[in-house]
Amino acid sequence: MKKVLRSFHSQLPVLSDSEKDMKKELQTIQEQLRHLGNAIKQVKMKKDYQQRKMEKGNSPQKPSINLSTYQRKCIQVVLKEEGEHIQEMVKQINDIRNHVTF
Numbered sequence: 001m002k003k004v005l006r007s008f009h010s011q012l013p014v015l016s017d018s019e020k021d022m023k024k025e026l027q028t029i030q031e032q033l034r035h036l037g038n039a040i041k042q043v044k045m046k047k048d049y050q051q052r053k054m055e056k057g058n059s060p061q062k063p064s065i066n067l068s069t070y071q072r073k074c075i076q077v078v079l080k081e082e083g084e085h086i087q088e089m090v091k092q093i094n095d096i097r098n099h100v101t102f
Helices: 002-010 017-057 069-101
Strands: none
8 A cells, every 4th residue: 555655756847946946936926917908908998088078178168258358447446456455465464573683
């Protein structure tokens, strides 16, 4: 019985060191291929998303707002007043800053 088991065991294939190294290398390559496959899938998804976004961007733009001359004049006056107000506040802040530093 022992002889039969020994002969059976001796007939089992045994991997050499180089074959073991090659097996590890193949496993590493398989894992890298899997990662690269995932990366390719992500790139394709991103490309599709950007393509859809570009197609939506080509849709007709909203019409611009038409203002009457009076409305434009009013907006200009308000913007000018607000600009002057902001300018005055900046001047006050700078004066306070100069006063505090002395």
